[in-house]
Amino acid sequence: xxxxxxxxxxxxxxxxxxxxxxxxxxxxxxxxxxxxxxxxxxxxxxxxxxxxxxxxxxxxxxxxxxxxxxxxxxxxxxxxxxxxxxxxxxxxxxxxxxxxxxxxxxxxxxx
Numbered sequence: 411x412x413x414x415x416x417x418x419x420x421x422x423x424x425x426x427x428x429x430x431x432x433x434x435x436x437x438x439x440x441x442x443x444x445x446x447x448x449x450x451x452x453x454x455x456x457x458x459x460x461x462x463x464x465x466x467x468x469x470x471x472x473x474x475x476x477x478x479x480x481x482x483x484x485x486x487x488x489x490x491x492x493x494x495x496x497x498x499x500x501x502x503x504x505x506x507x508x509x510x511x512x513x514x515x516x517x518x519x520x521x
Contacts, residue, residue, distance in 0.1 A: 421514050435501035439494030452489045 413424045473485070
């Protein structure tokens with residue numbers, strides 16, 4: 411997860427909001443509407459990333475690290491098959507404080 415702050419927004423406020431989202435995901439699966447929105451974002455990202463040999467090579471490299479580049483043609487099918495309960499379980503297992511790294515970038519230039 412990441413967030414880009416606009417001038418006047420404090421890091422702590424954004425961190426608390428992100429923590430609340432993660433806690434909600436740990437407690438209950440996302441709604442059907444949230445799942446469809448996420449799927450559409452992944453589809454759009456995938457279409458954009460497929461546009462060009464460099465992006466395709468990068469995607470294949472990422473998939474190879476994660477298991478196999480043979481998964482590339484089936485990527486969207488695998489995303490669509492993720493259930494709301496799968497998301498909740500993943501949040502419960504991986505989105506935990508002991509695995510979190512928080513980085514705060516403080517611009518030295520005036521806003």
